[in-house]
Amino acid sequence: MQEKQEKTGYKSIALDIAGRIVSGEFPVNSKISGRSLLAGIYHVSPETIRKAIGLLKDENIVSVSQGKEIVISSDQKALEYTTRNNYLKSAYSLKQDLTKLLEEKHQMDQKFEVLLTQIIEASDRLQNLKPYHPVEIKINENSHVVGKTIGNLQFWQNTGATIIALRRGTEVTISPGPHVILGAHDMIIAVGDENMYKRTELFINRVTDQDEPEYEY
Numbered sequence: 233m234q235e236k237q238e239k240t241g242y243k244s245i246a247l248d249i250a251g252r253i254v255s256g257e258f259p260v261n262s263k264i265s266g267r268s269l270l271a272g273i274y275h276v277s278p279e280t281i282r283k284a285i286g287l288l289k290d291e292n293i294v295s296v297s298q299g300k301e302i303v304i305s306s307d308q309k310a311l312e313y314t315t316r317n318n319y320l321k322s323a324y325s326l327k328q329d330l331t332k333l334l335e336e337k338h339q340m341d342q343k344f345e346v347l348l349t350q351i352i353e354a355s356d357r358l359q360n361l362k363p364y365h366p367v368e369i370k371i372n373e374n375s376h377v378v379g380k381t382i383g384n385l386q387f388w389q390n391t392g393a394t395i396i397a398l399r400r401g402t403e404v405t406i407s408p409g410p411h412v413i414l415g416a417h418d419m420i421i422a423v424g425d426e427n428m429y430k431r432t433e434l435f436i437n438r439v440t441d442q443d444e445p446e447y448e449y
Contacts, residue, residue: 250310383411
């Protein structure tokens with residue numbers, strides 16, 4: 233098992249050095265550190281470095297003099313070696329994955345900022361409506377408002393209530409517009425005067441779609 237791990241280690245180091253040659257970090261004809269220094273960079277034994285350099289030498293990527301000096305011989309051979317071992321392909325795939333994750337993070341940050349702004353705006357509106365306590369009213373299945381938009385119902389004119397939010401299951405819509413269609417079991421969060429709750433509950437949960445009653449405000 234130890235021999236297998238060591239083999240994988242020196243092959244990975246050889247690929248990494250070849251990748252640095254391809255990228256230009258180690259130019260052709262330049263010299264790279266001896267085995268002891270490379271061992272410090274990669275935190276492995278000098279023997280592992282010797283095997284890695286031996287692989288690169290066999291591929292004619294580097295040359296090693298009698299004085300153990302390591303010289304870069306060919307970036308083209310290094311490219312062929314890394315391509316053959318899928319090194320560059322793996323690095324490219326990782327870069328693509330990182331780019332995708334960063335884009336997703338950016339989109340998530342934008343959504344977070346929009347939601348935070350809506351929460352702050354809603355909080356400000358509630359503070360300006362301190363005399364009017366928000367109430368929740370559930371829409372029954374047989375309510376005449378089911379399937380209709382807030383605008384078509386002339387909601388404020390018929391109830392005197394201002395809808396500040398609409399809760400549908402676990403989703404909450406802040407300040408729903410007039411084109412929002414109401415559904416059964418939706419929870420309307422509204423504010424108004426002290427008589428608003430009774431008027432609104434009666435209006436919302438009328439079963440038949442009769443002429444709208446006139447309310448005194």
